[in-house]
Amino acid sequence: MPDPTADLPHALGGPCCRGIIKLSPDDFVVDEVLGFEPSGEGEHVFLRIEKRGENTEYLARQIARFARTPVRNVSYSGLKDRHGRTIQWFSVQLPGQVGPDWSEFETDSVRILEMTRNQRKLRRGAALGNRFELTLRQLDGAPDQLETRLNDVAQAGVPNYFGPQRFGRDGQNLDAAKALFRGDSPRPNPHQRGLYLSAARSEIFNHILAERVRQGNWNTAMDGDVFMFSGSHSIFRAEALDEDILRRVLGQEIHPSGVLWGKQPSTATGAALAIENRIAASLSDLAEGLASADLETSRRPLRLCPDALTWAFTTPDTLKLNFVLPSGAYATTVLRELVNMTGFEG
Template sequence: MSENPYSYVESELPRLLGNSSVSGVYKNKPEDFEVIEVLGFSPEVVEKGQQHWLRIRKVGVNTAAIEKQLSRALKIHPRDIGYSGMKDRMAVTEQWFSVQLPALQSMDWPAWFAEHMHAEVFPGGQVTLLEAVRSHRKLRRGVHKANHFRLRLKAVENADDLTQRVQQLVAGGAVANYFGPQRFGKHGDNVGQAMRMIQGEFQVRDRKLRSILLSSVRSFLFNQYLAQRIQSNLPYVNEGDVLILEGSQSYFTVSADDKDIVERVQSGDVHVSGPMFGEAPSPAKGRPAELEQHVLDQFPALYEGLCAARMGHERRPLWLRISDLALTWPEETVAELSFTLPAGAFATSVLAELGQFTEGEHANSTE
């Protein structure tokens, strides 16, 4: 077990499918980890709109580096640049950005990219413009529907166990919707830093960094709840659980009268949720509420820090059902895994459910 109670150690989190004999390596190079952002809608075309939406393919370049270069080369403030989600550096990724420019300014985007987004600007990386659409709305954080992943796993041991686990998921099994290592910083110590900030050991004036640290606290507490939920062997759905309506932020608490609730969960109409703690009281009841309180009793200072920051109470699905899951074996010890996850879910949580997969020595998820 980790000596630091706030550190992120993925291997210590319990899994729905139990222990696995599978092991392997992922992210040995960018081409081993592909992520394609799925907006779920098309940007509305407005010929004289001030928002230019750019679909960009990146190899070995993260979202923050693109934002920085767009801001510098276009001479605009970062607040005039929009994107929906952060994408890794050690990967091949496709995602949308929006940039706000004067209404009368026209852009030859292919030519501009050739001049300002070439390989010398991103040493060891590559950036390609796939599409440009002029519109009138800024791209906001978290609006994309899903991400499609294609992972190449190398040095795989116990291939039969991996194949069996994938078949379980294809047949309707779920994985635990943990927050992955990206949420907890390069060395997994974001929550420790947040704790020191909460205790007044240092001040964080940078609003973005403060938000990142507080977000890591909520993610850590959610992971703690989910881990204890699995260890407690509670049924998949319980009286007192809080269920989120599909495609909505609305939720309700399960009562004894909800006779068809298991059916609704299995159909994907609603999702069993866990707490993203904040100052408002939780709507959970019964045994789920007791588990939530147990987490807060273990980490009271973290919870007090969230309340002091006026963070609201939100909900997050506990279980992930994976879409478009497929497994192939191009070589004896090399597997290719593809699947689609809703926005906010982590591919590493899927891998951890399948086995013990470690990042390649050159991998660095978000730096």
């Protein structure tokens, strides 16, 4: 199937130019922000690794093989793009062991930047976020138009869509989820099952958010909204949309959220719940499959506000972008409001 995100509506008017990304790995640099300091002692070796053209899961298997330990003892916070230069942390459980000489693990595409220890392993989703340094080349639009759009993004944020990476190449994870729910596929292993379920609930969320974008209320409070604090997973439902709530939403202290479908009912009410239920009904095969899969219902902010967003034109048709996104957010979600990209894979 084609990219499931290709036809999602834009909030700021759509891309204002075309361009190319990832002509080289250094055009797409991701640096994981861990968000805590390893203790320096314990049975878990923490490795900060720079990799080029390497898949996170593949590298985890290589680490396990090098350390002569089962792959289940290797952990990481999240998957990183293979097509670029990425820096992320891995943990390896080696109780009572000094461990190998990690310098011998390095290759032309893998470097060990830091090594320390911690008392607990690195858990999925534990990282605070990711710092991006991107280079867009061969831009064919007017720089002043792109500058205006960048200011719009800096001030308003963008819809917090799940990016195409969430759905696998050509949306294959979403296809696999549908086949799984129909009972038309072999039983997947736990890792594959997790990918398929994530794709299914991401599809529902993206369509809920798309409807809010079409209605023009993706970044404003509406009746029945559940709000999320900026930089936190904590949520609350306001008794009334009073001036304080409206001020905090406008100031990006809190964000309206959308449901990540699961076995419990959504905590939204009123008009917000009506949108969620209408979209879920239109994707009933996914919603029913997720409910039967025993997934905990969760929520995700509808708005994504890039932090520390800066930019510079190094030539009239080359733009360098720097920004920080929270864990679980996608650089492609920011870029799609700016540039119609080619050369992006993953």
